[in-house]
Amino acid sequence: MELKSIPSAIQSGLNGYQTAERGLAQAADNISKLNLDANTAAKGATEAVQQAPQVSLTTEAVNLVVNEHLAKANSKVIQTADEVVGTLIDTKV
Numbered sequence: 001m002e003l004k005s006i007p008s009a010i011q012s013g014l015n016g017y018q019t020a021e022r023g024l025a026q027a028a029d030n031i032s033k034l035n036l037d038a039n040t041a042a043k044g045a046t047e048a049v050q051q052a053p054q055v056s057l058t059t060e061a062v063n064l065v066v067n068e069h070l071a072k073a074n075s076k077v078i079q080t081a082d083e084v085v086g087t088l089i090d091t092k093v
Contacts, residue, residue, distance in 0.1 A: 009081035016074035023067035027060045034060070 007015075034055055 009084075010078055013074045013077035013081060016077065017071055020067045020071035020074060023063060023070065027063040027067065030055045030060045030063075031057065 034057055
């Protein structure tokens with residue numbers, strides 16, 4: 001395996017952070033659809049609501065928290081990798 005094929009710690013942290021960002025956006029979108037479905041049902045369009053996939057507010061709230069922790073963990077990976085690179089540069093000079 002070539003060394004070039006191994007992702008850097010910073011790149012891994014960025015990938016994880018982007019995954020968390022997408023997860024947060026998806027959970028927020030699902031929560032907004034819950035509100036839309038509730039308004040539609042209140043107006044009497046129960047058929048459209050019954051056909052929509054069932055999303056749980058509790059599940060989406062958990063997804064928000066999980067992705068928040070994922071983002072924090074990956075930002076810590078990026079910060080640590082940056083500090084290590086800085087230390088290596090200081091040692092080399």
